[in-house]
Amino acid sequence: MPEPELKNQIRRLRFDHGEMTQEHLARQVGVTRHTIMALEAGKYAPSLLLAFRIARAFGVSVEQVFQYDGPQAA
Amino acid sequence: MPYYERQARWILGVTGGTLVIYFLVIALWRFHPAAMGVFGLSGLLGVRLRRTKEDGDIIYDERDRDIERRALLASLTFFYIAAIALGLVTGFWKGWESTVPFWMVWQVVWAAMIAVWGVKAAWTIALYRRTADA
Numbered sequence: 001m002p003e004p005e006l007k008n009q010i011r012r013l014r015f016d017h018g019e020m021t022q023e024h025l026a027r028q029v030g031v032t033r034h035t036i037m038a039l040e041a042g043k044y045a046p047s048l049l050l051a052f053r054i055a056r057a058f059g060v061s062v063e064q065v066f067q068y069d070g071p072q073a074a
Numbered sequence: 075m076p077y078y079e080r081q082a083r084w085i086l087g088v089t090g091g092t093l094v095i096y097f098l099v100i101a102l103w104r105f106h107p108a109a110m111g112v113f114g115l116s117g118l119l120g121v122r123l124r125r126t127k128e129d130g131d132i133i134y135d136e137r138d139r140d141i142e143r144r145a146l147l148a149s150l151t152f153f154y155i156a157a158i159a160l161g162l163v164t165g166f167w168k169g170w171e172s173t174v175p176f177w178m179v180w181q182v183v184w185a186a187m188i189a190v191w192g193v194k195a196a197w198t199i200a201l202y203r204r205t206a207d208a
Contacts, residue, residue, distance in 0.1 A: 026132065032076060032134075043206065
């Protein structure tokens with residue numbers, strides 16, 4: 001798996017949404033809790049579809065959840 | 075621990091155990107057609123681990139699918155390299171025109187299949203560990 005160059009605000013957004021549990025978010029977006037844990041730890045880069053689902057679960061845009069941290073395209 | 079990592083650990087145990095017993099048998103009794111019976115143990119690969127807490131929950135998602143795909147690719151790479159190496163080594167060692175008993179061919183095929191399962195399981199565990207939360 002490539003090292004994700006993607007930062008995310010999932011942990012903070014969960015906190016802002018009434019301390020939503022990882023379990024709850026996982027159920028809402030259709031993945032396992034382990035995937036949410038891996039995402040929060042920055043160890044896994046989600047598919048575009050999952051990124052949109054997570055953003056929708058928090059009612060924000062994808063850019064507010066995920067920030068690209070890699071080099072600029074040439 | 076993710077359900078499929080637990081399953082991979084079981085598969086690794088079964089394949090490792092089967093190969094160890096197989097090599098013990100052929101070490102004790104030399105190559106023998108009956109040694110193929112050891113591969114009957116691979117039937118344990120079909121055992122599904124009991125689901126407890128996961129019941130009703132999602133246990134397979136895009137990350138599991140990604141890991142499964144990468145592990146399969148790793149195991150097939152291992153198979154191709156091992157098959158080419160084995161073919162070359164035995165060819166040069168025993169001579170390209172030499173013959174082997176039919177049962178020996180099947181034992182090698184069985185052992186290779188078990189090894190491929192084992193490599194896939196080991197790679198699966200490694201990928202789960204690498205992308206674990208901590």
